[in-house]
Amino acid sequence: LAKTTQPISMDSYEGQEVNITCSHNNIATNDYITWYQQFPSQGPRFIIQGYKTKVTNEVASLFIPADRKSSTLSLPRVSLSDTAVYYCLVGEGGLTGGGNKLTFGTGTQLKVEL
């Protein structure tokens, strides 16, 4: 299983772009990269998933370089409500192999201030 490393915490201000980088040096060929967001006293919520290059949805972008050993979650123009813990996960898509044992690291605590 690919291990991930993220910064423990980050601080930002409203309106800024926030980039959270995750390292996953041992990522396997079949592994996807997925990011989740967790607010206090709630379960994590899916944000975005990608395999390579760039993926964008209505809330975030995910940048994955060619070697796939890292990924960057980009949150444009953050607000106070984006204060949360963000987790990077690496594992196979589907229900085979590592895709079943989806492990969460300690995540990155993002704090957004006025």
Place this chain on the structure above:
Amino acid sequence: NAGVTQTPKFQVLKTGQSMTLQCAQDMNHEYMSWYRQDPGMGLRLIHYSVGAGITDQGEVPNGYNVSRSTTEDFPLRLLSAAPSQTSVYFCASRDRGGNTGELFFGEGSRLTVL
């Protein structure tokens, strides 16, 4: 849609007592899993199931039992509770045929063992 429902939301046990945390999902997901989250830490996988009658261990299975008799339900049993099992427990499910393998989480069950 109810999604993933966990009961109870709060529970206090004495050391040595047993109990079952219930998890039910109404999305016809084949994959279900249990995580525990300790203060300031990420989520650790306890057990998971890829379908009725099939279960397997995660990172921290000791002290917990699971069974999967139906697609909808995935109960987590503590046979003899210990203070070290004080934690917040999250149940999650996933669609086998989904494009992203997104995990859907319940709201959590907060367990205190005295």
